[in-house]
Amino acid sequence: MVRKQDRDRDGDQAMQNRATPPPTTDPAMGDPGDALALSGQLCFAVYAAAHAFNRLYRPLLDPLGLTYPQYLVMLALWAEDGRTVSSIGKAIGLDSGTLTPLLKRLEASGLVTRARSRSDERQVVVTLTEAGRTLKTRAAGIPAAIACAMGGDRDRIASLRRELEGLRRTLLAAVEETTAAFPADTPGRAEG
Amino acid sequence: MVRKQDRDRDGDQAMQNRATPPPTTDPAMGDPGDALALSGQLCFAVYAAAHAFNRLYRPLLDPLGLTYPQYLVMLALWAEDGRTVSSIGKAIGLDSGTLTPLLKRLEASGLVTRARSRSDERQVVVTLTEAGRTLKTRAAGIPAAIACAMGGDRDRIASLRRELEGLRRTLLAAVEETTAAFPADTPGRAEG
DNA sequence: TCCGATTAGATTGTGTGCAATCAAATTTCT
DNA sequence: AGAAATTTGATTGCACACAATCTAATCGGA
Structure with missing residues (x-):
């Protein structure tokens, strides 16, 4: 029990001594020779970097009233207004399960409008409002x-x-x- | 209306012609010279790659009964069993808001047990079960x-x-x- | 020793993300 | 022309992810 406690402390010590994530030699991250070690996984590096970006973006996007995925959607619409849900989804790699509620919230915020396309009623066309267009300058x-x-x-x-x-x-x-x-x-x- | 429709089709055409994400010159991704263009954002490249990894991992982890974040937790525990929630959190960059329910599900699956530490009752120690240890070989x-x-x-x-x-x-x-x-x-x- | 400060994990609330499924519309095939 | 197949976006269900908050335990200072 005491040994286990000491081990936890050692781990914490290693973390505390650095303002940054542990180096790849930290045993708590797995034996570098082991294929299952966290430290050797590219996927984890990507995952961790993505989360770090989220954290960096948040204070910047909060004043605009946007979350990071919403920001991506706005980027896509600023690039090309009046897109369908699928088109936006293809641009940022999200499906309608994610986009529909997200777009609804953007609509509720007054940044976009959503309307059924007349030429193909299966499609919903997403259009920036004046406020949505104006937001681009604040995001610049x-x-x-x-x-x-x-x-x-x-x-x-x-x-x-x-x-x-x-x-x-x-x-x-x-x-x-x-x-x-x-x-x-x-x-x-x-x-x- | 017709013009807008044609534009959607053009965009879809560009996507359809490639089994891969659009190249950085796709106008629907924003003007490459524009700082707000999706195509120029490193954060988006990281975000998109992370999602792609998730998709690739899923069919591999499903047979083990694990989600990708759960897999990361297991990797951390295989590297070092009997860790606290904080220790796991530090290893993979997640906080207790995410970990607590996740660990509860792993416990419900019989892969780990969670117990209050005797030396510091604020801490919960997460320990692999036999099934949890055995799973490593299947994940190898x-x-x-x-x-x-x-x-x-x-x-x-x-x-x-x-x-x-x-x-x-x-x-x-x-x-x-x-x-x-x-x-x-x-x-x-x-x-x- | 006692009290204020800090810590650990749990909870609450909100917003993702994706598989599976569905209803309606459109396209394709017979 | 009509039926089958496919497409579009919405919905359902589940699992994250994180800020804010909370309770209980521990630490640190007076």
């Missing part, structure tokens, strides 16, 4: 603030971004392969 | 399956991982700076 300082926080040089950041884009493409291709393999075996699964 | 093939899906060479993946780890450190440091700046101005905000 955010990328610079983030870049400032990141401090790194532009080329390195752009390079990292391209690497991640390539990674995402590879991952999604692998997902499609896995999904595509099923219809051949069990046609009933095609709907999945 | 997952990193290889993911690596296989990624296909890239190891050095490049490790390099990307290190870049992301550094990015996360930078981001978290920036978050702490922002948080630390407030107490000096408004002590009442120190609790935030």
